[in-house]
Structure formats: structure tokens, C-alpha cells
Amino acid sequence: MLGLICGMLQQGKLAFSFKFAIFVSSYRSRSKQHQEVYGEKIMIPTLHVYGEADQVIQQPMSIEFLEYFHEPKTIVHPGGHFIPATGSQKQHYIKFMEEMKQICL
Secondary structure, eight states: OHHHHHHHHHTTOOSSOOSOEEEESOOOOOOGGGGGGGSSOBOSOEEEEEETTOSSSOHHHHHHHGGGBSSOEEEEESSSSSOOOOHHHHHHHHHHHHHHHHHHO
16 A cells, blocks of 8 residues: 555655655555556655565565665565564664654754
8 A cells, every 4th residue: 555655646646745665565556556656666765674484475576566666775584474673673774764864854
């Protein structure tokens, strides 16, 4: 859903805006009605988090979704369908949020 909202933001179809997005175990909608949203790269900064062993949203689906974003940042963990929160992963979240704090000022 967030991918569709980002695409709509890119196309100027929203009455609100935001400056970045964080995706977890994300994938592109396959619905024919949604394909127009993926017509151009989404330019807002994004962080994509996914697991190599995710059996719900398998890794290839999350990797394929990255192509719709301009310079997406990623956190890839060895686990499944969850949000990782180890020390090293937290540092990636913090770094991304610090970067986003600068663009939101």
C-alpha cells in the first residue's frame, strides 16, 4: 500500500505530502489498476527492510520492488518476516533517520 501511496505522491495525486518512506517486506502490487502508479521512479528517499528467509514476502519480491525507487537504501537480514532490531541493524535505522531529519528541517 505504501508503494502505491509513494507513486501517487510522485504523480501529484495526493492532498498531503511526506518526505521519505520506510518499507518492510514490501513488494509491487500486481493489480492491473495499480500499474500506472509504477510508471516512473519514485524520487523520495526510501529505506527497504527485508529478510533473506522470509516465507511470506519472499526476498526476490522485495528485491524486484527496489527498481521502482531512486537510490533506495536497504537493510537485508538473514531472518524471516519480521523487523530486525540488532545493534548493527539499529545503526542503519539511526543513520537513515538522521539523514531524513536533515531533509525535513
